[in-house]
Amino acid sequence: MRLSLGSAQFGLDYGISNTSGKVNPDTVEEIILTARRNNISHIDSAPAYGIAEEVLGSCGIKDFKVTTKVTLKKDSKFSSGVIEESIDASLERLQINSLHGVLVHNPEVLFEYGGEAILDALIRIRNSGLIERVGISVYRPNEMHRLLKLYDFDIVQVPLSIVDTRFIRPGILEDLRQKKVEVQLRSVFLQGLLLSSKMQFSSKFIKWAHYWRELRSFILQQELSPLEACVGFARDVSNDAQIIVGTESKAQLLEIIEAYGKASPIFWPNWNCEDEQLLVPSLW
Numbered sequence: 330m331r332l333s334l335g336s337a338q339f340g341l342d343y344g345i346s347n348t349s350g351k352v353n354p355d356t357v358e359e360i361i362l363t364a365r366r367n368n369i370s371h372i373d374s375a376p377a378y379g380i381a382e383e384v385l386g387s388c389g390i391k392d393f394k395v396t397t398k399v400t401l402k403k404d405s406k407f408s409s410g411v412i413e414e415s416i417d418a419s420l421e422r423l424q425i426n427s428l429h430g431v432l433v434h435n436p437e438v439l440f441e442y443g444g445e446a447i448l449d450a451l452i453r454i455r456n457s458g459l460i461e462r463v464g465i466s467v468y469r470p471n472e473m474h475r476l477l478k479l480y481d482f483d484i485v486q487v488p489l490s491i492v493d494t495r496f497i498r499p500g501i502l503e504d505l506r507q508k509k510v511e512v513q514l515r516s517v518f519l520q521g522l523l524l525s526s527k528m529q530f531s532s533k534f535i536k537w538a539h540y541w542r543e544l545r546s547f548i549l550q551q552e553l554s555p556l557e558a559c560v561g562f563a564r565d566v567s568n569d570a571q572i573i574v575g576t577e578s579k580a581q582l583l584e585i586i587e588a589y590g591k592a593s594p595i596f597w598p599n600w601n602c603e604d605e606q607l608l609v610p611s612l613w
Contacts, residue, residue, distance in 0.1 A: 331564065332589055333371035333513065334364050334393075334582075335575035340381030344521045344575065345528055345613070352577050354384050359579040361388045367586050370394055373486075373513065373573045375434060376419060386424035394429035396484070396513065398466060401438045401447065409450035416454060428460045430484045430511070436465040436476055448480050455483075462511060468609055470495050486573075488516035490523060491562040492540055492600055493608045502567055512570035517563045520610050521575075524555045537607050540600060551594040560588040562597050 337343040339357050342350045352360070364372075372390060374381050375398040382397065399415045416431060431451060433439060439447060451463040464484030467473045473485060473496075485505055487496045493516065496502060505512050522528050529541040548558050563572045572589075576582040606612050 330368040330370070330586075330589070331567075331569065331572055332369050332585065333373055333396075333571040333573045334360070334369055335515070335573045336372060336374040336381040336385055337378045338575050338577055339384045340379030343378075345519075345525075345610070349577060351379070354387060356578055357384050358388045360576060360582055361385075361390060363579045363582050365392070367583075369586075371396070371429070371571050373515070374398075374419075374423070376400070376415065376422075377434060382419055382422035386422050390423065391425050394461075395423060395425060396430035396432060396486075397423070397428060398432045398434035400434040403435075403438055403441070409446070409453070412447070412450045413454065416459060420459070427458065430462040430464060431460045432464045432466045432484060432486055434466055436467055436472065439465070439476060439480065444479070464511070466515075469605075470499070470501060473501070482510060484511045484513060486513040486515055488608065489514045489563060489567065490517050490519050491544065491559055491598070492519070492523065492602050494566075494599055494601070495603065495608070497566050498599075498601070502570060506568050506570075512567065513573055514563055514567055514570050515573045516610070517559050517572060517574065518556075519608075523559050526555075533613065534607070537602075537604070540602065540607075543598065543600065547598050553591075553594070554588070556584060557588040557591050560585060561591060561593055564589060565593050565597065 338352050340351060371394045372385065373396050374385060376382060377400060397419045399412055438444065454460055455463050462483030464482040465476060466486040468488060489496055502512055518524055528534060548555060574585050576585060602608060
């Protein structure tokens with residue numbers, strides 16, 4: 330199972346279509362148990378996700394492979410102690426002894442003076458056994474290309490969805506796979522926007538109505554639900570990448586798991602969307 334459990338909803342009021350706020354801890358425990366029973370072995374988290382790490386830790390996740398992140402201040406003198414403190418704090422909140430991966434959450438800092446020292450510090454911690462892999466979380470292909478010319482990473486986390494194919498068109502994912510870089514995919518539902526026709530045709534997103542109409546037409550032709558289309562697309566175009574999915578309940582996770590196992594259509598559309606005003610949620 331290549332699904333990985335996202336945890337932003339466990340600590341934040343996360344998602345454009347979220348009307349219920351943070352997932353309560355009892356429900357998180359049900360989600361974790363359901364993930365475990367269905368061979369989902371990876372969890373994605375971050376200190377920036379509010380209380381998500383604490384909630385996960387209270388559920389008991391020592392048998393999962395957990396990836397978290399570090400966020401470093403721009404224009405400040407780098408100290409390896411900042412990274413060590415961040416990782417130690419995450420381990421304490423998660424109540425685990427080691428991490429599968431640590432990603433730089435704002436990798437633009439690696440272009441600045443001291444970027445090499447940041448990566449060296451992460452590698453030293455990796456060599457100590459506290460973390461297995463180090464990497465980056467990126468939003469734009471050009472940013473990733475530039476960073477890959479400067480550094481070697483074990484993990485790269487990128488956005489991908491049925492409307493956001495920027496990272497697969499030039500064969501980027503395949504290149505990473507050949508280099509044995511672990512790929513993690515996020516935003517497969519675009520914060521829930523791709524699952525909600527109501528939100529798609531709201532005033533904020535109506536300017537992209539042509540995409541929504543084409544998506545609806547494709548889904549009807551292939552006899553898929555929006556969820557099945559989103560999960561199936563990510564599964565089929567990404568080889569062996571981990572697919573991070575957010576969920577607010579046990580029932581939602583079971584629906585995602587069922588969608589993951591559904592047969593594929595003969596072809597997937599390629600809409601070549603490049604509009605970051607749509608593809609980057611922080612710009613909404």
